[in-house]
Amino acid sequence: MTTGIRSLSLPRRLRLPLPLLLASVLLASGCGGSAGEKSGDAEGPAVKGFPVTVSNCGVKTTYERPPRRAVSLNQHATEVMLALGLEKSVIGTGYLDDAVLPAYRPAYDKIKVLAKEYPSYEALLAAEPDFVYGGFASTFDEKEGRSRDTFTKAGINTRLNGESCASGAVTMSMVDKEIRDVAKVFGVPERAERQVKALHTTLDGVDGRLDGVDPVKLFVYDSGDKTAFTAGGTGIGNAMIERAGATNLFADVDKAFGDVSFEQVADRAPDVILIYDYGDQTVEQKKKFLLTNPALRDVPAIKNERFAVLPLSSTVLGVRVPAAVESLARQLHPERFR
Template sequence: MTTRSVIMGLSALLVLSGCGAQVEGAAPSTGGGEVSVENCGAPLTVPGRPDRVVTNDTGITEIMFALGLSDRMAGYTTYAGKERDIESSPWRADFERTTSLGDGFTREVIQSADPDFVFAGWNYGFKESTGVTPEWIRGLGATPYQLTEACRQPGSAERGIMPPLDALYADLTNIGDIFGVRDRADALVTDYRVTVTKANATAPAANRRSRVFLFDSADPNPFTAGRYAAPEQIISEAGGTNIFGDLADSWASTSWEAAAQRDPQVILIVDYGAGPENTVEAKIRQLRAHPLMSQTDAVRHGRFLALPYAALVEGPRNPAAITTVARYLRSVGF
């Protein structure tokens, strides 16, 4: 089997096995009083049930869709190249009937949508450099909700305050409470836990687990996933070991020297099409041409697996991604 056929076949499997694409139950009511939850370690009070929600990024938007809340959406923003995320999404129909606000999560775009609730995260839309911060959202009279995977650690710009799957479950539960669909959230979390348990059941013993490198991009140093990013548990629950699981951050830059020294046996590639240099094929060529990475076990044996961006950031595709990675690892002997 060629490298490309492995990549494309398993990416298709992920799309077909997307968990939670259908949500049963009655539509949420239009009422609802004040609700308080904990978000990024702090209390967050929402004065009423929001009905004009703006989200940034595909994974965050899919959390809303997985909970059956597309009718509460005023619009979503994405980044250039995320069209393939939408094409592969189990919630593609929801994307098609929801207003796209374009590629820029800017003050002007947000204001024009007149939101009462804005769901984003640090470096998933919220940035001091653009002036789009939770404080600025509050100034609009809207409630800011922060993606838990991207919560900043106290006194630091580093992100991540809990294991990645716990972050996903916390956001599903909180959004469920805020929008009066907690039963849907609980059903999804239960379903996801079952999916993860089944995938993990085939995992090898700790001393036989494969070393996996998550390769997002390089500019010029590689960008990868640390302890608090979704790929950490996607890899570990599938039966592998994230070679940068010791980084106390979510997504972070490292060095080619460090990546090569840890000699990955499998490389998990983030598939997004933001320019020709970010295609899966271009990233594989880059790894094969690199004098250090070309000598690693993964590159020498052509063990590459590419999954969509939305499967590898916090979102409802994460459990299906675990199943896909587990099947791939078993297929190559790990």
């Protein structure tokens, strides 16, 4: 079984004269650097615009040339790659939470799915990638043998979506940065600028429609029956809620997600409940649970049965964010979109 790490053929090495062999070893040991530098040196001449250096979640990497055998894991990471037209550089993918956006489906269908969820480290090595891009921190789970350091030691560069390591609140500008950083790694900065311009056109359109609107009080219901798992104040979800003309009632939770009691929800009296659609529970099942929860019976959103819905795949840092902001704004302020 291949391990994904190409080694020199021993018989060929033994045919070298001993002095030349020693010189080769010394030369190789003196050419250290990042994983990208090592793989780049072995693959041919310099590429225009390279080398480039990118810092990501505490890992600084220099790329001598664009990755040629990338693996993308998690929905939002995969869709960033596809939005940038990088499917020919992607040799494997895995772990979707939702159907790929229709515009990207033809490109996605040409990429090998390595696993329904996360491939094992051994399976990833067998695919022989030179770059692994993960959407969530769980992509690089050290306990599963997939730490970023482990990949680096194997000569494989990595990237983690910026939301997973943000210090402080995630802002809309981080969507731009994520797209631009990935494009920089692959040497296609002009594609990033086209994407960013299109995404801001959508956001600017929403801003124009909502000018002067009174924000509605909103509670996010992700999941939970004993307590409610909700959106806190540091994730991209909070920024999206604000941009869509609402106030996140649990923005004071100092993390992207957190548990709150249903009594706390009742005390804050949301006008609208935003349901994140994913997993085994359907939206209708979640609505029924909320509507019949005694703790919530006096909540305005429950009395008026006022709900909004977004797929979970649209509430993480990626190319879906602007369209999701528009969708939420239409649900919260339909009078502004007639």
